[in-house]
Amino acid sequence: MNLLWTILLGLINAVVVGVLVRRVITVGTGWVRNTVVSLVIGLSLWPITLQAFSILGITDHGAVPWVGLGFQAAMVFLLLYGWFIVVQMFVLLAIELVVPSGSFTTVARSASRLPTWYRRVRRLIQIQRILLKFGLGRYLRPRLPSLRLNRREIAKTTAEAFAAAGVTFVKLGQFIATRADMVPIEFVEEFSKLQSEVPPVPFAQLEPELVRAWGRPVDEVFAEFDTVPLAAASVAQVHRAVMFDGAEVVVKVQRPKLRRQVRADSDIVLTLAQQVERRAGWARKVGIVKLAAAFVDSLAAELDYRGEAAQTIALRRADIAHDDSLVRIPEVYTELSGPTVLVLERIEGVPLARAGTRLDRLSALARRDLAEQLFEIVARQVLTTGIFHADLHAGNIIIDGGGRAGLIDFGAVGRLDKRDRRDVAILLVAFEQQNSQAATSAVLDMLGAPVGVDVRELQRDVGQIMMQFQTAPGGYSALFSQLIEFFVDHGFAMPSTIATAFRAISTLEGSLKLLDPQLDLLDLVRAHGEGLLAETRSMSGAIEDAKLYAATTAPLFAEFPARVSRVVQHLEDGTLDIGTSGLGLDSIKELVRSLVDSLVQVVLSTALILGGVVMMAANFGPQLTSELKLFTYFGGWILLGGCTLAAIVLAPSLKNRSL
Template identity: 70%
Template sequence: MNILWSILLGLLNAVVVGVLVRRTITVGTGALRNTIVSLVIGMSLWPITLQAFEMFGISQDGDIPWIEMSFPAVMVFLLVFAWLVVIQMVVLLAIEIVLPSGSFSHFARSVSRVPTWYRRVSRLSQIQRILLKFGLSRFMRPRIPTLRVSTREIAKTTAEAFAAAGVTFVKLGQFIATRADIVPAEFVEEFSKLQSDVPPVPFEDIRAELEDAWGRSVTEVFAEFDTVPLAAASVAQVHRAVTLDGTEVVVKVQRPKLRKQVRADSDIIMTLAERLENTAGWARTIGVTSIARGFLETLGEELDYRGEVRHTIALREATAHHEDSVVRIPQVYPELSTERVIVLERVRGVPLAKAGPLLEELSDIARADIARDLFLMVARQVLIKGIFHSDLHAGNIMIDASGRAGLIDFGSVGRIDRRDRRDIAMLLLAFEHQNSEAAMNAVLDIFGTPVGVDLRSMQRDIGQIMLQFEGGMPGGSSALFTELLAFVIDQGFEMPSAVANAFRAISTLEGSLTKLDPSSDLLVMVREHADELLAESRDLHESAENLSLYVGSTLPVLASLPVEVSRVVKHLQDGTLDIGTSGLNIDLIKTLVRSTVDQFIQVIIATALILGGVLMMSANFGPPLAPELRVFTYFGAWMLLIGFILSAVVIAPALRERRFR
């Protein structure tokens, strides 16, 4: 009989705990642990109740009290049941603090990730050995303040370590070289030399990738396909092919298993970046973590060739009206291109970086024509179209013996809005005409005005930069952009990423133009073609549309201006003008204060109930409810119980917030 009562009361207790208690304390503590705890404690309810009956003289020797003693028995049973429920609440909360819900499932998932963790740890150990080999570990520790470390030494050693660490780190170095706006010049110079010299992947290893992308065999797609690649890089390799209609193309295919390695290296890069910022002052100065995060986003986009397809089409359309140019952009075949494969029209020739003997055979006029048309193409992209090839180094420009050129590798493309395009054009023209005021206005419009800046002092500084380049460009126009970047950083401006990309594209273009034609000068070209470029940027139809849009958006504001001014004046006269405080949410503050006060009051009430319950139980007087139980003691136990419940209600939300965080 007692066993049956225990089972029934255990099930009843499970229902109470599973429904009422979880709603009271508002913490989901997990169905499994709720069921186990409530069944165990619930099945002990009846034996504990019988012991209470004996202790208070309601029954003897475990006998069940009957009708003549039913009221005291029921009252004691309810008290015991309530206390066991509260005990379960405390137990569940304690378990939740020590072992939050989901810990077992998290552990099970963690076990399945052991192989991945092993590979990551192995890779991290390999990278740490590389750091030790190149002596980089000494730069990752806090240094003695008087011991100065050469930035050039750090940059050179880091570049060598990146080259040894593999594809992802080579790409990281190349990315750092593009961030002249926030990275010291020594890092830019050393990391610009990084190239990944990797052997090609055997064709049989990439055949499955190609056939999976096209859904058919290579011979069904192309009439010819060279299994020996034309070029191999860290991310992909390029094969020559001929389409079924006889068009010569190149097929760029990503290396197998590359993404798995990149994912593993990405976690390691973020770990190393965070460690550097925590331990090395120079790393905090240049913002290593921010650079690493930006790199991983860029690398993710670069590994998806669908973006490169869109970029190539957009750049080709942007230059479609200048078919007389000797520089061209290849046609892309989107129907044959996928996330990991891209098919392009073949651009014949050799990369400008290796075209020394070929350039010597070309006439000065032919070389000057290529440089001029290359400048005009990039200038139109940056200043007119707003989409531009942002990585035109000498390896991405192909030159052939006929004096023509073509661009390749459109994975890195920048976009810039109309206003920034106009300001960059004005800045270049201002430097050409030695107009420091116009240059300052362009700078302020691009970057905004820092707090507390002295405009006259800023204009003088810009004038000093101009005087350095008056009558010539020592170091080329790239030196001008280096000076401008240093000026922007020193003045406390924040460099927009789009503008930084445009500056980098123009600066990189300068080096390629110098290889093509050593006598070329970027600012001279700006002066010679300024009228032509400005005329192209002033499209009458587009200007009329913009004017119409501006008028349409401005007229309603102008129409309501008199009413708004009148309202402000009235408030001034009444003394009721209220100025809003930016960033201050009054409703949020009210809610926070109200909830804090409510919790404080609950804590006071809970404390009072607990103390009152203890005092009433210790008093032990009043009419007897049972032979060994006084009324005051009984109700004191209930008061203490309610105090504990209220305490749990106050603690539970804080526990929930802790778990969510």
Template identity: 60%
Template structure:
């Protein structure tokens, strides 16, 4: 019975101690450590109390008055219980200093992640070996000031490492090659050579993924499904198939386990980018960390096909239904598509990059019609709707024997707001009309004025650029947008990402148009279709609506101006106008000083209580509470305890602030 009573007493004591500790301080009182210490303290309270009773002469022959507790015994027990609470608080704060709250949880999670951590470390070691073997590691250290770093050398070595490191790093290189606005030319040229030569995944590995996505066998959805892919890339592969109603489709399915590989490589890319930018000046100069972050964000979007599905349907709906065009955008079967698979209408034909034989059978009139309709489609996307296909290279344009074309792969899509769309339209018209003033105004409106920019000087240089790209001269507008990008970069303009994407898209389209029609000229097409472009981009109804919105937003501000002016004048008259400083005010200063003074006073009081408690406990005189304990000593123990409690209460917030800094 005594053992059962002791266990119950220990549990009740542990509960009371734990609650009191958590009520007094909040730092370091994690449930695990607080529970363990409460059980220890609760179990130890009664043995310590009995020993204290014997020392102080309260109990004789080990008998304890369970039911009729004496006044002296109760007083000693309450004091000891209070000290156990204070000791537990002090131990918890000491543990917080050495081992902050959450350490055990972190260790437990780390133990669960050990296999993935091992794979990550192994992969990182592999990448570091590649850096060493290709001689790139010497460029990741601070250089001797007199030693000139060769950007071409660095670009070549990095390209070799990316090619050897696998698909994620190849895609990183391809992404870098698309950022000619911020990346040195040497990197763009070397990384543009990167290609991902990836063998297709066997159908036996793809089929379980498709069954898991659709929840039923592939045979129930398709009448035919080719086990051999018609195309394979680093992230996905494409299989031709036929629905039960006879419709030919293509199934773009993500490679199994590609997300796990990309996630591991993404962590490594982020780590390497931080290391390079912290240690190498050339990496800071080109902004390696920003490029890496942009790539990782782009890759995360690419791995979720739902965005591509929305973008494909958005571009398809934006096509003018009243205009006959030989260029089509495939329909998406949304009920069969999702995060890792897309089922869409099959575009007949071959990619423009491999269509020499098909183009050779088409008349020049048919080829020019495809080029014209392709230009009008993309011009409408960029200049009218603001959502456009951002990667129209020859591999993403399909041509068939009948002289029809189709666009594929809508993973890369750009977006432009109304003002940028208007400015790009004006810029094209200004180049077509050789108007340097209008072109300069459009450029400044798009990119802003560079620091210490000279408007007249910029206008003269724009005029020289206009003369190089005249729609009536041999060569015409070939390379216009590439030259514009270089002009913007060379003159220190800030290039908005959306506009940079649009310029690169039009520049890429220009190359595809040239493959269709070697005499295709972007500015001549602008001239031929000027009225149509203007009617689509400068709609009178939109202008009136925009003016109405502007007026609605401006009128309340104008109406409130007299009242605001009157308020400022009144404050000037009575001297109450407060200019103020951001982030600094009398209230802030008062709160800061008040808080410091409060803490200082609490510390001084705590020190005073501790000293007073020590003095009282050392005093060996006064009435006796027990045969071996005086009232002054007992009271001194309480004063000392109060000093410790106050000190802990002051220290706890400081630990809390230290933890969350």
């Protein structure tokens, strides 16, 4: 019967102690852990009390727990009860220190992700084996004394490893090739050669994606659909189709399960970038983590074909006035396009890279006209409209049998605001006219002036590049490569938009050379530059800009006298506050108050603990029991109060700690 009463009252005590502890401290008192600890404490309270009574010489306790206790037994029991509460608080805080709240929930949630983690780790190991296979491990060491001498070797080997690692890493290499503002030119040149040639996916695997995108079978959308693709790449493949009205189109459809693989590989790219940046100084200098993050964002955007459709429409509208142009931009069938499917007007022909036979049948004058129109369209895109095809290599230019050209693949599109367009135009014309002062002004306006730059010395350096450009072969591609390297070496922070525009013009020059080997881009700039520059600084546009500027600044001038008056008033009152609005006087007061309160609590708890220990150690005063003196008893209460206050002070420090 006594045992039954002990268990029953122990359970009741567990509830009481648990509630008290949750009210005193709020950290680490979750229901599960608090209930378990409370049960252990509650069920052990009476047996331990009986043992304490025996040690202290108390024998006048009743047969039923807590019933019939004498004065001495009740006093000792109350002290033990308080200590059990304090012990439970410290036990819970110790558990919180070792196993923070929510750990079990996190573990349970993480268990469901184990298959994904397994695939990711397996893929990471596969990528690391590829890197080691190509001997890249030696380049991840913290010190590379011969890095400059081996840069070309590193770039070539890395490009080969990326090609072996799959689509995401091929795209990463192609992306790096566009960032000549951040990476050495050797990497740009080697990564520009990366191509992802893969066998096509059987149409049976693509058809469900098409049906899902259109909500109906393929034969209800098109009168004809060629299941054999016209072209296949690592991301998508292109099929020819015929609409019911007879119009020929191309259907660009993304490979199945590609996004899942790209997401997993993107995480690996970020992980590898962090590892490399920690280990190698050259990676920290390049900012490889930032570069990897920009790549992940750009790849995610590239895999959504709605962006490419919008960009194609924007470029087509910008050039719609030139219906008689020799260069065509395809029409987009927006009603049939979506995130993974893009339907475009078909431009018949072969890529410029393989159009040698067709070009040979054209006269030199026809090839020259086509090259000039292509240059004029792209130059107008860059300098006038501000949206331009950023990757016009020879594979993205189609030549038909009549000597006309078509532009395809608008996944890589650049954008320049009005001010940058004007600066790029001035820079091109300034190089043609050998005007280093105008070129330097355009550079400073585009990129800003680095700290401590000597503008006159900078102008001399730009003039030297101009002189080399006039006498050395290589064209604008060599010029822009040299300019980018020059800007980086002089500490300019080059925006990616400007670097993309430079790369677009450089890439276009290589394609124009295939159309007309005798073509000189400098002559085209000389012939069309002034007209394009005039478009960027037209009088009507300047007037409109001035009106807009006046409209935005007029209120500031109108408010200026009132603002000066308020400043003077604050000076007279002695209430002028300069640069402290972000601090907040109330928040400072609250911070100081909380620090003082915490300090007082720490000092008070320390004093109580020391006082309690001293009183217990003194062991003097009247006898409360045969083995316990009164001062020792009160010392136990004082020590209990100090420990309770210490637990209250300690609990908040565990709440937001970083593990």
